[in-house]
């Protein structure tokens with residue numbers, strides 16, 4: 001799971017390099033003091049290269065990355081943007097904060113967007129579709145991209161939890177028109193706080209880049225003080241220390257993902273033949289990043305019995321069932337109360353299929369540093385728990 005497990009000497013060394021080269025902590029300018037050290041720019045280049053995409057732009061967080069993409073696609077009041085009922089609240093905040101109305105689809109057994117419900121929820125106001133790869137699991141991209149293409153609506157990927165997940169031979173986060181990543185402290189790769197946007201659209205990239213820096217176009221013809229701008233923006237700039245840490249984490253990513261996947265497979269092999277549980281579905285031609293092992297019980301009551309037993313053994317969960325409040329749309333009255341299309345509705349009942357799935361789900365975190373004894377103990381505990389049903 002998280003990059004915080006493997007922070008060490010390499011990250012410290014990368015940060016020291018910034019201090020050893022003039023301590024310029026700002027990504028732009030100050031050329032006289034930085035000894036040619038540009039960590040954020042280097043991080044963007046390496047990230048884009050690794051993902052085989054043309055443009056990458058770093059931001060302060062995954063949330064700001066989502067917001068900037070929405071803003072620079074021109075999304076605002078009167079528009080609708082579709083996302084899914086199971087996601088981190090940020091995906092929806094970043095829509096609502098533009099003035100647009102978030103429209104929420106059900107999830108299916110992939111725990112991601114249900115394409116049939118997506119099709120039903122498209123209207124002539126729909127401006128974009130944010131598909132989320134929750135908890136390392138790929139969404140049904142083929143179906144979702146086809147629906148987007150059919151209606152001429154851009155599909156965007158929230159890959160904040162999906163780094164390392166694969167779809168049809170390519171990583172998740174390269175299929176949408178613009179796709180975001182998060183490097184907050186709980187994510188598979190971390191810079192403490194931070195985000196990244198990937199796109200192949202040069203015009204959109206330049207607009208995104210300018211928006212995160214008050215509209216500054218970083219025009220090489222002018223000094224920063226005289227830089228050009230064509231619209232107002234905001235400050236969502238990543239700083240050099242984050243860029244440095246990101247570069248170190250990016251180098252460790254392949255080995256971290258490999259270890260996670262080994263641990264995930266070890267878990268899954270031990271639980272594979274239990275009839276009482278059903279694993280979260282991975283779409284055809286796709287690979288789960290292995291960030292957590294998720295399974296469904298047949299009823300909510302059975303799930304409670306199993307999760308209570310596991311908790312009694314000191315076993316922890318990841319989001320499910322414990323942290324649904326921040327991840328299920330039915331629980332977000334603090335957002336819906338201020339949106340006219342929602343106000344006054346019975347939010348908890350609006351996405352019954354998603355609610356049912358989430359209430360029957362258990363997610364066991366898969367860590368990078370997890371020894372065999374620990375995996376065996378948790379797997380044995382799950383077996384014991386289902387015998388009690």
Ligand SMILES: *Cc1c(COP(=O)(O)O)cnc(C)c1O
Nearest residue numbers: 061062063088090160161182184
């Ligand atoms: C973490 C997360 C975000 C927000 O990223 P931050 O860097 O924490 O702002 C957005 N979407 C999803 C699905 C997330 O898990």
